[in-house]
Amino acid sequence: MANNNPANSDREGVGAYLKGVRKEMSKVVWPTKKELGTYALVVFGMCVVFAVGFWLIDLGVLGALRSILGITMN
Numbered sequence: 001m002a003n004n005n006p007a008n009s010d011r012e013g014v015g016a017y018l019k020g021v022r023k024e025m026s027k028v029v030w031p032t033k034k035e036l037g038t039y040a041l042v043v044f045g046m047c048v049v050f051a052v053g054f055w056l057i058d059l060g061v062l063g064a065l066r067s068i069l070g071i072t073m074n
Helices: 006-025 033-069
Strands: none
Touching: none
16 A cells, blocks of 8 residues: 655655765764864965955055046045
8 A cells, every 4th residue: 555645755755864864974084173273274364365365456446446536535
């Protein structure tokens, strides 16, 4: 006899999904504390580099617009 109840098939689908998630998570190779610290420093450093880069680009564009439009700051 086939189970045509959508509520049961949803629960089975969720259960199978969660089993699959657990199986895939067991395959993950997690970084060590030292690696994690290194990665965090790299990410922070790159954020600083990009922030400074965008700030310099912004200053350049602002300077060019002030020069083109003749805007002076008093």
